[in-house]
Amino acid sequence: MKLYKVTLLASEREDLTAITHKGSHQSQKVINALILLNCDEGEFNEHRTKGEDVANILRISMRKVDRVKKRFVEEGLEVALGGRQGQRNYERKADGEFEAHLVAMSCGAPPKGFARWSLRLRADRAVELEYIDRVSYETVRRVLKKRNQTVAESWLGNPSRSQCRVCCCNGTGSRRVPSAL
Numbered sequence: 001m002k003l004y005k006v007t008l009l010a011s012e013r014e015d016l017t018a019i020t021h022k023g024s025h026q027s028q029k030v031i032n033a034l035i036l037l038n039c040d041e042g043e044f045n046e047h048r049t050k051g052e053d054v055a056n057i058l059r060i061s062m063r064k065v066d067r068v069k070k071r072f073v074e075e076g077l078e079v080a081l082g083g084r085q086g087q088r089n090y091e092r093k094a095d096g097e098f099e100a101h102l103v104a105m106s107c108g109a110p111p112k113g114f115a116r117w118s119l120r121l122r123a124d125r126a127v128e129l130e131y132i133d134r135v136s137y138e139t140v141r142r143v144l145k146k147r148n149q150t151v152a153e154s155w156l157g158n159p160s161r162s163q164c165r166v167c168c169c170n171g172t173g174s175r176r177v178p179s180a181l
Contacts, residue, residue: 004069007042012077019081031058032081035068093132099143101131106144 008016016033019025035058038049049057051065072080094102105125110117119137126132126140 004066004073005041006036006039006069006072008036008040008044009042010044013037013040013042013044015077026082029081031060032068034058035060035065036072036077036080039065039069093135094139094143098126098132098135101129102126102140102143105129 016037019033020030020037035054037045038054038057039051041048051069052062055062055065068080071084075084102122106117106122111121111125114121119140123135123137123140126135
């Protein structure tokens with residue numbers, strides 16, 4: 001395993017000390033700052049702690065200590081503190097036309113032999129009907145969840161006129177409570 005030597009400048013030490021002593025920061029950022037401060041081999045550090053001791057004191061793995069040191073040496077202080085941002089760009093497959101087809105298909109009757117539409121059944125049928133080349137059932141779920149479904153008032157009833165009954169904990173004293181409460 002390759003060993004990485006952490007050498008901090010005075011300004012970097014001040015920044016890391018400020019992170020560990022004041023303000024509100026993410027816990028992982030504070031832990032990474034403590035790792036770098038304790039593993040510093042530069043001239044501005046009075047006492048250097050071994051990586052194993054840092055791992056034992058902070059109750060983290062030695063592997064995390066090595067990863068933070070490696071990120072600091074290879075990519076800099078900001079990446080070592082906050083981690084990397086995702087590099088992958090996801091292409092959105094479900095466009096408006098596909099969503100419209102999916103909703104229309106879902107409003108229709110399910111295929112013969114099925115009582116209702118499942119997410120996997122919808123995904124398979126969308127590919128079969130060539131609305132999209134391939135789609136996961138999770139994408140179908142997200143599309144249907146995103147859609148604002150308007151429910152008829154007749155299904156829910158009129159909430160302004162409804163009242164409910166409230167009982168005491170022993171089951172007595174049932175009373176009607178106005179909906180405003």
